[in-house]
Amino acid sequence: MHLINRLTPLPYESMVGLLERLRRANHYEEPYWYHGFLPKPIPHNINALRLATHYRILAELTGISPERLAACTIHRFVPAFYPEEELATLVHEYGDSNIPMWKWSDTGRWIHSSSVHKVCPLCYSTDQTFFAPWQLRLITSCQKHQVMLVDTCPSCQNSLCITISSGTCARCGKPVHSFPTTSISNHPASLQLTNLLWSAIECGSKPYSPASLSIDANNPLHNMATCTLFTFLWRGAQLLLSRDPNNPIFNDSTLLIPLVREGLYITLQQANVNLIHNMLTAMWQLLQYWPETWHMTLDRIAATEDDGYARFPRMLQTKFRGGEWDWLHQSWMAYMQVRTDTDIVYPWLRYYRIAQRLPDRQFPELLSQREAARRLGISEQNLKTHIASGDLRTTRPPAQNHKRPWRLIEAESVKQLGLARKTQLSLTEAANSYGVSKEQIVALVAAGLLQATSGPLVDGTSTWCFSTKAIMDSLTALLENVPIRTLPSGFTNEIWDLLRVQRTLSTIGIRLPHLLALVQEGTLPTYRAENTIGLHVLWWESLAVLTTLSQFVQAEQPVMLSANMVCERLECKPTTLKHLVSTRLLMPIQVQDPTKPKDKRRQVYDERDVISFQKRYITTDIAAKILRITPITVQNWARAGRLTALMGPSIDGSHIYRFDKTMLAEWRYQRLTFGEALKFLGVSKATLDRWVKQGKLIPLNDMDGKQRWFGREDVVRLQRFSTHL
Known part of the structure; x- marks a missing residue:
């Protein structure tokens, strides 16, 4: 039919x-x-x-x-x-x-x-x-x-x-x-929107780019599928109206019909023709002048967000999911990339860092302060010093006062600083290169004979840092005028090494910086055993050293102390004092008396030597402050053999314990308590407990099991391992 x-x-x-x-x-x-x-x-x-x-x-x-x-x-x-x-x-x-x-x-x-x-x-x-x-x-x-x-x-x-x-x-x-009608012939944005939509519904699923619309060559519309366009126009308008209702794109002067702002937050099914047309026209203007209008909009939203309401990037990620929205998320990241040097985007930095970890993101990597510190092998406190000095490129902190302001750090600047730090020496490495103790290195810096890159006396940081070039330049300047002479027959009573010269001259208060200044000035005749840069090749004739000693003694009359007075000051027994003399830790001075045999002459001690001894060999109270424990614990550890004491009640019957300050500080530096290990590794207590149970970090076995202490080298090794996981 x-x-x-x-x-x-x-x-x-x-x-x-x-x-x-x-x-x-x-x-x-x-x-x-x-x-x-x-x-x-x-x-x-x-x-x-x-x-x-x-x-x-x-x-x-x-x-x-x-x-x-x-x-x-x-x-x-x-x-x-x-x-x-x-x-x-x-x-x-x-x-x-x-x-x-x-x-x-x-x-x-x-x-x-x-x-x-x-x-x-x-x-x-x-x-x-x-x-x-x-x-x-x-x-x-x-x-x-x-x-x-x-x-x-x-x-x-x-x-x-x-x-x-x-x-x-x-x-x-x-x-x-x-029915009466409303003309759009005199409203260019409405005409363009009409052309856009009527062309799109016949375009199919392929990328849509109408030739009749004047848009920039880089506009995302050229590669956007029509289904993506429709979703972006409406969903984007809803999002912007909820976060930035006063945006200029919603201004009545740019719209065909004044926007009624009551009841804006409705669904597409509930909206009437006029509201839909206004919202789509606004989004078309945003898309037409992309990305300038988009960046302007992000500036406005970022300026109104704070830490408690910084949700716009999350809303973008939630409302626009899928590969078809990569252009939108890339444009947001491009905006963040050019704004990281301003404080306006501070609330969004966390989302920016998360987005960078997604695949196919081609923007410079940013690190948290903890991650940067781990890569450099330094503490977060030292990292802040590098940030303050401009060694690292970071995002700008917020303009307002935040309880815990933080920054993101460019990974490339961290890499560059790490390469620069490989040419730097620590205090221990500098002491080994110089051939002296760490304390003497600090004294050389204080005297201006050695230049440090950073440290407590340089920039207030807690860690010393030296360049290899500075070490070599300092040694060259000290030794370039020292003549080379073959060592006669090793070190004897007539030929002295650096250690013996230091001990002898220290009796009159001449320390290493002063000694090297005498060498550099030529006041104290000095020789080099070979053409090598280092203090270990220096040697002196004993007569020249004693002559210099007598010259200084004559210039300054020291206060002399008897053996009993020294025992009272050091709170030790005479037998202990004899032991100190035999080990050359204290050097007595014989009183010239021709009426008595040489071995029966009275011995006195320079008060300056005694004071120097007291500074180097410290009591229990000072040791407790260095170790950050109680004096009772120091005494218990000394009796148990964990700490090596020079003298004490359990050693020679002395009233007090005395410890070598340098050795004690080194002993403490090489050990970390459980809490210190937590801070150093930047992990939780549960994580460190798990690592100990798994055998990744083994506590030291010389602490009697009452406290868990760890070797610094073991903790550093574990930190490097965990950083590269």
């Missing part, structure tokens, strides 16, 4: 409009005349026809091919709303037809229901039909007549519901062709 009077569908005509024109042409009285020809079930919305059986029957009735009939339904727009990889699944997912169809779950989002109508009164007046694009929620204007579509009856002010057969409002009966 077929109809007598057949018609050809108009461009963009909907199935409802075509069937209504066929009804009038064939003089059917029933509005739904085609129900008698179609098998059940018949869809309520004939514009969403799905069954192939219905298409075949209508094709036989009207003489129009099933493919042409399908073009009158909303399914013709499916390629513009779905990604290309998803279209293949839509063909076989619904119905038995051979064309891609809408998912039922998506029709309510993008398509008006059959009970709600939206029309162009001028189109209906001339063609007496309805067009398929009117059913799309994002289509808000007529491309042909350049007017806004109407979705509200101007007479009864209700949502428009049209009686199809009469072309009037179903509620008040006002004819559709008499």
Whole structure:
């Protein structure tokens, strides 16, 4: 069976409009005349026809091919709303037809229901039909007549519901062709938006770039699929209205119709034509002048966010997920890259650092202060010194006062500083290179004979640092005028090494810096055993040293102390004093008395030597402060043999213990308590406990198991291992 009077569908005509024109042409009285020809079930919305059986029957009735009939339904727009990889699944997912169809779950989002109508009164007046694009929620204007579509009856002010057969409002009966219209011909942004959307719905799923729109060559619209465009226009407008409602893109002067700001935060299904048009126009202006308008918008949002409400980057990540949004996230990261030297983006730095770890991110890596300190093998406190000195490139701290302000550090600057630090020497390494103790190195720095890169006397940092060049330059300056002479026959009573000369001259208060100054000035005759840079090759004739000693003694008369007075000051027994003399830790001076034999002459001690001894060999109280423990614990450790004492009650019966200050400080430096190890590694107590149980870090076994102490070298080794995991 077929109809007598057949018609050809108009461009963009909907199935409802075509069937209504066929009804009038064939003089059917029933509005739904085609129900008698179609098998059940018949869809309520004939514009969403799905069954192939219905298409075949209508094709036989009207003489129009099933493919042409399908073009009158909303399914013709499916390629513009779905990604290309998803279209293949839509063909076989619904119905038995051979064309891609809408998912039922998506029709309510993008398509008006059959009970709600939206029309162009001028189109209906001339063609007496309805067009398929009117059913799309994002289509808000007529491309042909350049007017806004109407979705509200101007007479009864209700949502428009049209009686199809009469072309009037179903509620008040006002004819559709008499509805007033709003022109967009004098509003360029609305015209451009209309051109954009009407072109997009016919573009399919391929990247959309209309030639008629003037946009920059780098605009993301050139590579954006239409489904991405539609989502971005509406979802982006919702997001910006919630975070920056006063953005200039929402200004009434840039919109066709003043924006009613009450009830803005509604869904696409709830919005009317005017609101949708305004929001899409605003987003088109944002997209048209991309990325300048986008960066301006981010500046405005960042300026209003604080640590407690810094959610915009997270909202971007949540609302725009998937590979099709890489261009948006890359643009946000590009904005952050050029703004990291300002304090405006401080609340977003954490999100920026997380985003950098995602694959395919081509921006310079940023590190936290803890990560940077681990890579450099220094403490976070020392890291702050490098930041303050400009050695590391960092983000700017916040302008307001924060309880815990922090920065991100460029990984490349950390790498460069690490390479520079490899040419630097620690205090221990500098002492080994110089051939002296660490205390003497500090004394040389204080005397100006050695230049340090950093340290307590240089920039206030707690860690000493020296360059190899500074060590060599200092030694060269000290030794360049010292003649080379072969050592006669090793060190004897007539030929002295540096250690013996230091001990001898220390009795009159001459320390290493003063001694080297005498060598450099030529006051004290000195020789080098070989042409090598280092203090270990120096030697002296004993006569020259004693002559220098006598010259200083004559110039300054020291205070002499008897043996009993020295024992009282040192709180030791005479036998202990004899032991100190035999080990040359204290050097007595024999009183010249010709009436007595040489071995019976009275011995006295220079008060300066005794004071120097007391400074170097410290008591229990001072040792307790260095070790950060109680004096009782120091005594217990000395009795247990954990600490090596020079003298004491359990050693020689002396009243007090005395310890070598240098050795004690070195002993303490090489050990870390459990709490110190936690701070050094920057981990939690549970993590360190687990590492100990796993055998990654073994406590020292000389502390009797009461406390867990760790070797510094073991902790440093574990830190380097954990950093490279």
